[in-house]
Amino acid sequence: MDYIARFGLEFNPFLKNSKEILVENEESHEVRFRLNYLVETKGFGLKALAS
Numbered sequence: 001m002d003y004i005a006r007f008g009l010e011f012n013p014f015l016k017n018s019k020e021i022l023v024e025n026e027e028s029h030e031v032r033f034r035l036n037y038l039v040e041t042k043g044f045g046l047k048a049l050a051s
Contacts, residue, residue, distance in 0.1 A: 004012060038045050 003009070034045065037043070
């Protein structure tokens with residue numbers, strides 16, 4: 001299935017160089033900070049579901 005055409009995408013979002021298409025905003029910086037913290041502390045994280 002050609003999901004790029006089917007969903008009207010302009011590029012393949014699953015490429016390994018996806019850092020080039022990362023949206024940079026306040027929320028993405030917060031997510032990156034939290035993930036790096038988990039990696040550094042060898043911790044684990046839980047995602048809260050919005051209601």
